[in-house]
Amino acid sequence: MDLPVIGNSVPKPAGGCSAGSCGSTAGQMNGLPDDVRRKVQDHPCYSEEAHHHFARMHAAVAPACNIQCHYCNRKYDCANESRPGVVSELLTPEQAVKKTLAVAAHIPQMSVLGIAGPGDPLANPERTFATFRMLAEKAPDIKLCVSTNGLALPAHVEELARHNIDHVTITINCVDPDVGAKIYPWIFWQNRRVFGREAAAILIEQQQQGLEMLVARGVLVKVNSVMIPGVNDEHLKEVSRIVKAKGAFLHNVMPLIAEAEHGTFYGVMGQRSPTPDELKTLQDACEGDMNMMRHCRQCRADAVGLLGEDRGAEFTLEKVAAMEIDHEAAMARRLELRAKVNAELEAKRARAHAPTVPAPQVVTLHRPAKTAQGRAVLMAVASKGQGVVNEHFGHAREFLIYEANEAGARLVGTRKTDLYCSGDDTCGDGESVLEKTIRALEGCEVVLCSRIGFEPWGKLEAAGIKPNGEHAMEPIEEAAMAVWREMLAAGKLAQPAPERKRA
Amino acid sequence: MALEIIESCVNCWACQPLCPNDAILAAAPPEYPVFRIEAEKCTECLGDHAKPQCAEICPIEGAIVNELAEPLNPPGSLTGIPPIRWAAVQAEIAAR
Incomplete structure (x- = not known):
């Protein structure tokens, strides 16, 4: 019986999914064209491999939102909570850049600045793009990305491309307005509040158009979906197929967070979250079609550090103001660390692909009886x-x-x-x-x-x-x-x- | 006639750029903990938009009121949570 020595090096046996769209840790990277791999190799939210080594931060510069989701309530923000849409301190673009540079000087693993709220980055375009413009000037090595609900995406694709934004995440919870009407009570569109199914239809159209426009410009698109049992759980399989067909690079199905204390519609109305088992079953089902993200931590809109840790408290405005930083030396340290980690990962991949010891030239007349494989x-x-x-x-x-x-x-x-x-x-x-x-x-x-x-x-x-x-x-x-x-x-x-x- | 932003405002900035009269001032704590509308500038968007823009985008029920102190977005109108349900859940949380 032939067992792999290192798990992640072995191609999956032919199964329901194509190589590169699923499989093991390294498999997620192995199937990618080189240019795409270079784009994601130090982005913790796009590469599972990278998330062990690289850190990111979210700059909370975008407070306004143009839609309402049933899993969000802007009123209940708490420092002890870790979930999207929550921040402790809203920043101006200038403050955000200062904080980002401070974090990047203290955490050399820091490779990405994302803007993810606490509202929607593209509902605050001036603040979002001002932050990107200033940071690109001062720390050109830091990747920039945004996470949006997609409503204002088509209107901003050109500008995103102009700022060299290589990574955009769109939260797409549905492609059917009837499902959407159960998730989005309203949107703000062309100077009026639009409710219900009509709102969902507009949102879906904008999201899909934005996805297509980004893909056409070569921007990597990750799609986030919130799994809401009984609302969109089955439907997300179709969402996964459609966004994959349109060229999304990665699909991240996350569990609904709903607690009555959060004051959200779902929390107050008693909508339940999926169990870990239900989540995994859905992710597995989507995987036949799509490269799935499994390492998401659903972090806050002001998270700092490696995924799964939050060092935001070390970098409050007050603390940042007191720091003395040599920015050039900091950037040199980051570049050095990045080169080292990427070289190590490259070597690991090369080992994984190295030809194995040549098979002995033995002619077997009988196929050895297939040993029963163990279960997962x-x-x-x-x-x-x-x-x-x-x-x-x-x-x-x-x-x-x-x-x-x-x-x-x-x-x-x-x-x-x-x-x-x-x-x-x-x-x-x-x-x-x-x-x-x-x-x-x-x-x-x-x-x-x-x-x-x-x-x-x-x-x-x-x-x-x-x-x-x-x-x-x-x-x-x-x-x-x-x-x-x-x-x-x-x-x-x-x-x-x-x-x-x-x- | 003018609209008013009251203390339940969460300072999300959504309304501010939409005002056709530039009548909305950002919060400036401690004196002004939430956003404000300059009454003399506010037209309730008459002549510019079918509905007052600040109230159209505001995500917080009750945060924007008219001169009669009536909320433009009454409880339950934006979240879809029936006010009775809201009250019951809050009471239950308080009792924990």
């Missing part, structure tokens, strides 16, 4: 970046979810958790937080982490999740495959997965 296993990984298992279980704020099978290990999602070990006197609450973490890991059979305490070890095992701290500092895919092969050898993968407990 979901593993939760505690990592703080660089693509390795390097986080203590109790310190993990989130877990990367990998699916391992005979073809390799690949990221299929992320799950957030409350910090189990906060290290202060709230620790008496530790047990209930641990219970919550265990619930968040539903469906996983293994947890890979750098270390883990005795108590959580026992509780995880009791919940049917095997903790594993033996692969600390190893690349995630290799560690996951090593564990998977162990499970296979131990005969644990012949039977179906243990019955998953429903939360």
Whole structure:
């Protein structure tokens, strides 16, 4: 039986999806033309590989919005929340550029400035483009991108192209106005508020036209969709097919966030969010057609740092004002780090593509009996970046979810958790937080982490999740495959997965 | 006649560039914590638009009122959340 040594190097067996549009971590990059790969190789939101190594920030310069979505309420912004549309501090373009330069000087991994709100960047074109213009002058190495609802996109495509914006994300939740009427109560269009189905039809038309115009200009387009159970969940398969056909590069299906405390229509009306399992099933179903993003963290409109971490509090206006920065030296450090990381990743890809040892010239008269392949296993990984298992279980704020099978290990999602070990006197609450973490890991059979305490070890095992701290500092895919092969050898993968407990 | 922005405004700037009379002033805390309309400049968009532009784009129910203090966007009109439901959920959250 022939098992891959490094999971991500092996092409998937012929399945429902074409090479390059799905598959393992490196697979997402391998299938791309060189020019596209260069565009995404250090963009954490466009490349799963890059997200382990590069950081981004969102500049909150765009407060106004031209539509209302049922999952958003502009009134309820809170520093403790992490979700799109939320910011602590609105910035002027000048302040945003100052902050961006400060962040880029302190975090050399910083490669991208995005404008994603808290409203819609293209409903605030002067502020958005002023920020881009000034930053491009002072830090030409930083990529610029925007995330928009698409309503004002066709009107601004020319200007986006003029500012060398290579990456645009459009949130497209539907292509059918009847579905849209359940998601968007109104839009502001040509000097009036338009409601219901009519509003959704206009929005959809503008989004699709904007997508086509961007693709025609060679801009990479990512499509974000919010999965709303019972509203657009089935419909998103059609959305995925259509945006792929029109040339979108990547589709990111995210789970609805809806809590009554957020004051949103969905939160107040009791619309539920999808379970991690439902989300993954939909992402898997879309994957036959489309390159799917699995590493999105649904970050705030003023997020700073690697995906999954938020260092915004280190860069408030007040703190930034007090910083003394040598911008040229900072840019040199960034370029050096980027070259180093990209060289390492390039070498890794080259190793993955290297011809294997020539097969011995043996004529087999009988085909060896096909060994039963093991089933897929979901593993939760505690990592703080660089693509390795390097986080203590109790310190993990989130877990990367990998699916391992005979073809390799690949990221299929992320799950957030409350910090189990906060290290202060709230620790008496530790047990209930641990219970919550265990619930968040539903469906996983293994947890890979750098270390883990005795108590959580026992509780995880009791919940049917095997903790594993033996692969600390190893690349995630290799560690996951090593564990998977162990499970296979131990005969644990012949039977179906243990019955998953429903939360 | 003039419209007025009241304290529930969230300072989102959406209205400001739309005003045909340049009558909207940005917030300037602490003295002016939210946006304001200069009453002497406001025409409620008569002659320029079919409906007052600030109220047409404002996402916050009740934040813009007329001279009778009536909201141009009454509760439930923008979010679609019935006011009774809103009140019940707020009471439930407060009781937690």
